[in-house]
Amino acid sequence: MKWKILPFDRLTRTELYAIMRLRAAVFIVEQNCVYQDIDNQDQNAYHLIGKAKDENICAYARIIPTKQGYVSIGRVAVYAKERNNGYGKTLMQKAIKFCKKKFKGIQIKISAQKHLEIFYSSLGFEYKGEDYLEDNIPHCAMYYKRR
Numbered sequence: 001m002k003w004k005i006l007p008f009d010r011l012t013r014t015e016l017y018a019i020m021r022l023r024a025a026v027f028i029v030e031q032n033c034v035y036q037d038i039d040n041q042d043q044n045a046y047h048l049i050g051k052a053k054d055e056n057i058c059a060y061a062r063i064i065p066t067k068q069g070y071v072s073i074g075r076v077a078v079y080a081k082e083r084n085n086g087y088g089k090t091l092m093q094k095a096i097k098f099c100k101k102k103f104k105g106i107q108i109k110i111s112a113q114k115h116l117e118i119f120y121s122s123l124g125f126e127y128k129g130e131d132y133l134e135d136n137i138p139h140c141a142m143y144y145k146r147r
Contacts, residue, residue, distance in 0.1 A: 001059070001087065002051045005098055008043045012116060018057040019047060026077040034137040036111045046102075048095050050078075050087055058082040068141075071099045071105040092123050108144035112138075113137055 011019070025039050041064055050059030059082065073120045073133055074094045078087045099108045105118040111134060120142050130141035 001053075001096055002055075002091070003048065004051075005048045005063070005094075011040055011047060015047075015049065015057065016072060018061055020050065022057055022060050022077050022120060023075055023077060027075070028042050030080060031137065033135045033137060038077065046098065048098065052082070057116065059087045059091045061097055063092050063099060065103060065106070068072075070109045071103045073099065073110050078109075081082070088119070092120075095122065099144075110142050110144075111139050112142045114140050117142070 006015075020037070027037060028035070042062065044064055046063040048061045048063060049057050052058045058079045060075065061073055061077075064072045064074070066072055073092070076088070076091065076095075078091065096108065099106075103115060108125075110120060110125060110126070115138075116133065117140060121127070124145050125142035126145050127140055127142050132139055132141075
């Protein structure tokens with residue numbers, strides 16, 4: 001797997017198309033959730049992409065510095081056929097490392113799907129008691145514990 005992180009204006013059209021295709025496959029089709037994925041946040045984000053040996057993007061996360069004073073890691077996705085290979089864990093580790101280096105001292109927050117709380121806890125995120133529905137899917141706010 002090859003990994004890279006790019007701001008929006010450095011993505012190629014092919015990469016952007018592949019990212020949107022992956023996000024639609026996971027969040028809209030697989031999770032049967034109709035929502036507005038294109039939310040005008042991509043232009044302000046860093047895009048972490050994992051490319052397989054065939055150069056196809058199969059893992060992705062979006063990193064956004066927010067006006068609320070934290071960095072958000074979101075849109076975390078791995079194609080279903082590529083899961084259970086450790087890509088999700090590696091993806092998040094790379095996103096955390098990037099945030100710690102690029103945004104020194106700034107809190108990292110995720111909006112985790114509730115069923116993935118244990119996974120994110122294993123990566124150093126803490127649940128802070130904020131449960132909510134996002135697009136009719138149970139979520140919780142989690143914050144990275146700086147080590």
